[in-house]
Amino acid sequence: MPDKTPRNCDALAKVPEATILRLPVYLNRLKALRARGVVQISSRELAEPMNIKAGQMRHDFHYFGNFSRPGRPYEVEVLIKRLSEIMCLGNSTPYVIAGAGLLGQAIANYSRFEDDGFNLRGIFDINPRILGMTVHDLPIRHMEEMPAFLSSEGIHIGAIAVPPSAAQDICDQMVAGGVRGIWNFALVDLSAPEGVVVQDEFLSVGLMALNYKVKAGMRE
Amino acid sequence: MPDKTPRNCDALAKVPEATILRLPVYLNRLKALRARGVVQISSRELAEPMNIKAGQMRHDFHYFGNFSRPGRPYEVEVLIKRLSEIMCLGNSTPYVIAGAGLLGQAIANYSRFEDDGFNLRGIFDINPRILGMTVHDLPIRHMEEMPAFLSSEGIHIGAIAVPPSAAQDICDQMVAGGVRGIWNFALVDLSAPEGVVVQDEFLSVGLMALNYKVKAGMRE
Structure with missing residues (x-):
C-alpha cells in the first residue's frame, strides 16, 4: 500500500x-x-x-x-x-531585503538565516547616501532595480523593512518581480494577489509575551 | 459569589x-x-x-x-x-537593551514597542567608538554601568543583543541588576536563576514559516 x-x-x-x-x-x-x-x-x-x-x-x-x-x-x-x-530548507533559498535602514541591515547580518538555509542575494533602498555601500558583502542597490533583479535571479522571497507609507508600493514591486512570499516588518497591512503569502512580523510579540510571563510570575 | x-x-x-x-x-x-x-x-x-x-x-x-x-x-x-x-500593558513598562550594534539599535528604534506600552530607558555597549552616541534619544552607556542603572531605575526587563560569546555574562549582569525577564536575541542558551524568565527570540522562525508556506503552496 x-x-x-x-x-x-x-x-x-x-x-x-x-x-x-x-x-x-x-x-x-x-x-x-x-x-x-x-x-x-x-x-x-x-x-x-x-x-x-x-x-x-x-x-x-x-x-x-x-x-x-x-x-x-x-x-x-x-x-x-x-x-x-x-520545511524545504535543504537547498539554499535566495531572498532579498527592501530597506537598508537599521532593521534591514540587522536582518541582513542576522547570522542564523544562513545556518537555516537562506541566502541573502540583494538589499535595496532609495536613500542616495547609502546606495553602493556594502551590507553583508552586498552593495545596496536602488529600489528601482529590484523587480528586474528578482525576475532575473528567480527569487521568490522578499523581506520588507521600509517605513509603513512605502510598504504597499514595495510589496507591489516585489510581486511584479515574481516574489511569492513577503516577510513584512512594516507594521502595516499589505494587499497581495492570490497565491502570494504575506507573513507579518511583529517583534513586539516576544516582548509582550515576556512581559506577561514576568508579571504573571511564571517561570519557564 | x-x-x-x-x-x-x-x-x-x-x-x-x-x-x-x-x-x-x-x-x-x-x-x-x-x-x-x-x-x-x-x-x-x-x-x-x-x-x-x-x-x-x-x-x-x-x-x-x-x-x-x-x-x-x-x-x-x-x-x-x-x-x-x-497582558499588563496598561502602564508604561521600562526596559533596557544590552548591545547597541545594528540589531540593538533596530530594536531601540522599533516604533511599535511604545504603542504597546514599553518604554526604552537605557542602551548599553562596550564599544568605545559608539559610547555616548545617541540612539532613540538615549546615550549609549558603558555596559559596566548597567547593573547599577537597572537597580536604581527599578527596571525588570532587558533585551540582549550582543554576540553569543558575551551573552551569558550580560545575562548575569542583568540578573544582578534585578532584571526578571530577559529577551534573548543572542542565539545561545542562557542560564538564569529560578524566577527569571528567558524568552528566546529567533527571527528565523518567521522566515522559515514563510518559506514553508510558499513552498507548500499555501495561501493566507
Whole structure:
C-alpha cells in the first residue's frame, strides 16, 4: 500500500498555522542541542524546555508522517534532517531585503538565516547616501532595480523593512518581480494577489509575551 | 459569589505558551482594525485572517474570563483594552537593551514597542567608538554601568543583543541588576536563576514559516 502521508513541504496538506510556527522552534532547539553534543533525546526532554507538551509536539510531527518510534528517543541529527526537509530548507533559498535602514541591515547580518538555509542575494533602498555601500558583502542597490533583479535571479522571497507609507508600493514591486512570499516588518497591512503569502512580523510579540510571563510570575 | 476567574496578568493560572504568544497577535490585529476605523467585529472575522480558528481564539480568551457574548460581535476598543489589561500593558513598562550594534539599535528604534506600552530607558555597549552616541534619544552607556542603572531605575526587563560569546555574562549582569525577564536575541542558551524568565527570540522562525508556506503552496 503506497504511503500517502505528506512527507515534505510539497505536501498539499493543510497544516495549522500554529504547527507551522512551531516547526522552526523545534528545529532551533534541536540545533542548540546538537551544538551541545546531544545525540539522542526523548520527546519530553525535547518539548518541555520549550513549554510545549510532548504530545503536542508529536501531534505536530504527525502531519508529516510517523517518524517517532514508541519508547525510543529521537536521534537529534535525524530529526534535524527530517524537519529541514519538511520545511524545504535543504537547498539554499535566495531572498532579498527592501530597506537598508537599521532593521534591514540587522536582518541582513542576522547570522542564523544562513545556518537555516537562506541566502541573502540583494538589499535595496532609495536613500542616495547609502546606495553602493556594502551590507553583508552586498552593495545596496536602488529600489528601482529590484523587480528586474528578482525576475532575473528567480527569487521568490522578499523581506520588507521600509517605513509603513512605502510598504504597499514595495510589496507591489516585489510581486511584479515574481516574489511569492513577503516577510513584512512594516507594521502595516499589505494587499497581495492570490497565491502570494504575506507573513507579518511583529517583534513586539516576544516582548509582550515576556512581559506577561514576568508579571504573571511564571517561570519557564 | 465572588468571581474567581483570573482577570489580568496577576493571575496565577498556568496559561499555555501558545496562548501567551497568540494574545499579542490578537492585540496587533485589533489595533490594525481600529486604525482602519473598524468598531465591531465577529470572532470569525477577527480570527480567520490570522489563520486561527475562532474557537481557538475564544478558548484563549477564556483563560481570562468570559468576555464574549454569544451572537454578539466584539467591540474592538473594549477588546483592545481588555487584552492590554490581561497582558499588563496598561502602564508604561521600562526596559533596557544590552548591545547597541545594528540589531540593538533596530530594536531601540522599533516604533511599535511604545504603542504597546514599553518604554526604552537605557542602551548599553562596550564599544568605545559608539559610547555616548545617541540612539532613540538615549546615550549609549558603558555596559559596566548597567547593573547599577537597572537597580536604581527599578527596571525588570532587558533585551540582549550582543554576540553569543558575551551573552551569558550580560545575562548575569542583568540578573544582578534585578532584571526578571530577559529577551534573548543572542542565539545561545542562557542560564538564569529560578524566577527569571528567558524568552528566546529567533527571527528565523518567521522566515522559515514563510518559506514553508510558499513552498507548500499555501495561501493566507
